[in-house]
Amino acid sequence: GDSVTQMEGPVTLSEEAFLTINCTYTATGYPSLFWYVQYPGEGLQLLLKATKADDKGSNKGFEATYRKETTSFHLEKGSVQVSDSAVYFCALRSGNTPLVFGKGTRLSVIA
């Protein structure tokens, strides 16, 4: 079945550092890809999405590009802030099937 593998955390960065969280997937067909973020004490929120190959999703300075050839959807941000500390989940969905999530990567940004 479909699956998502993302890099294990925790990831600890200094403020203004560059962030990459790797995500690769296995799916039949052509899924839509998502990054969700969970801030402390809050529910998951959609951060960005891409629905077809070569699409780039972006939001709040975060970006991820749907790479069909490498089955990847890595999350990047050029300069992280303390307020970006959260757990980040990569997910995919094929058609109307349920969202399939990775295990999550905890990011801590220190001032």
Place this chain on the structure above:
Amino acid sequence: EAGVVQSPRYKIIEKKQPVAFWCNPISGHNTLYWYLQNLGQGPELLIRYENEEAVDDSQLPKDRFSAERLKGVDSTLKIQPAELGDSAVYLCASSLGPSAHEQFFGPGTRLTVL
């Protein structure tokens, strides 16, 4: 506009006791989801509703778990009896429809079974 509301936020019970979680989705969202999130894992779907109909409950352990969405709005998830392994966060989410890309999540109910 209010987001997805869940209650309680935290629940501690002893094993073999029953427990219930409540969810009120965003107004107008016909699709409602219940997810289970174990520690250090991503959410996994338990059941999906389209209005009042459960259309995907293949991952719901039906021997002890039950859910309902009688009027197609709010929903209740029940566990009876609870086991130690049920300790987890139970998330509710809603979306405009089954093919909508964005699901909106509630804050979850953290269940601890002693």
